[in-house]
Structures are given as C-alpha cells and as structure tokens.
Amino acid sequence: AQSVAQPEDQVNVAEGNPLTVKCTYSVSGNPYLFWYVQYPNRGLQFLLKYITGDNLVKGSYGFEAEFNKSQTSFHLKKPSALVSDSALYFCAVRDTTTSGTYKYIFGTGTRLKVLA
C-alpha cells in the first residue's frame, strides 16, 4: 500500500539554526512528492514539489527538500530557521494506483516550533 510517514510529531529548533523535517514514502512507480505548510487558522499552503530531475528541490520561503530514492525519503530543510516558520508541515505523495485522480496521500504532519 502506498503511504507517507512523518516520524516526528514535533521538531524544535532555535532561530537561526538549520532545520530538517523528515518524510519517508512508499509508492509503486515514480513518486511525485509534495510539502505543504499550515499556519494557524489558515489552509494548507504549497511549499514545493518533486516530480523529476534534480534531487534538491527549492521552494517557497527559503525551504528546500532533498529527494533520496535509495532511502525513499523527501526531507524538508531550511538553512536558517525563523520564528515565523513555526507551523504544521505535511508531506504528501501523489497516488499512482488510481488512474486519473491524482489524489494525495498525506503523512500525519510535523509541528515545527522555532524558538527565539
């Protein structure tokens, strides 16, 4: 079965330090991977995606993610965290089993807390 795992419920990091939010996936065929962020009382905002090409994907707000096929991972990273990055982050993979739907399979989310 296709799935996404976000092993950490919460990640704490000091402002200015690098951050990593982990995501691993299981999917048949080529993975199409996404990161979304949810700020309080807001919807899910698209951060970045991996479809094909370079393993390092750059996205919004200075975030990037590294696709690693051998480890089936797609970790979200940022070189220097800001307090305003504190939010709930979701990793998702596009379902490849149902033709024409392209629905997402999400992880359980990781709450990032950046401490001043």
Add this chain to the structure above:
Amino acid sequence: EAGVTQFPSHSVIEKGQTVTLRCDPISGHDNLYWYRRVMGKEIKFLLHFVKESKQDESGMPNNRFLAERTGGTYSTLKVQPAELEDSGVYFCASSQVPRNEQFFGPGTRLTVL
C-alpha cells in the same frame, strides 16, 4: 486571484443533526477534491470531482456523506446524520489539471457533540 474558499470555518452540531459544508474552488479549476483530517491524524482523501462528475469517491466513509457539484462550480459536502467520529477538519482543494499541484482552502472544523 481568489484562492479556494470554504464555508463555514467552524461548525458545532449535535449527533444526529445534518451539516452542509461548502467549497468554492479557484475559478477555472475543473478538479475539486475533498479531504478530511480527523483527531490529529493524517489528512485523508474523500473524493474527486472533474467538473460536475465524480471521478473517484473511494475515500467517502459511508453513505451518510453526500457530495455534490452541480454546474461544476462550487461543491457541497453533506453529512446526515452526523456521528461523533465525523468530527475533524474538512479540506477542499482544487487544481486546473489533475497532475498539477492542488490548492487548498482553509478548511472547515466540524465538531459533533
């Protein structure tokens, strides 16, 4: 350009009552998706519309849930009768073509007492 909007933002109802959630996708987006996040778990797919047609409704939990998209614009999701386990946040998303990234609305938080 306006994003995906959802109404209401919050709804508190009693078990057995009916609730209708509304989603307005981004103008011109034929693809509309409903998802649900229950009790801090993963966000789960409910169904997918292409215009007014249901492309995939494999995620609908049971027949107490009815989704419609008359005219291929906005969509409604009705829960009748609501049960305690229906509590959660219901997200709507839209995309111009299915393989593009989906744009999500702010969600409707449903609490069933």
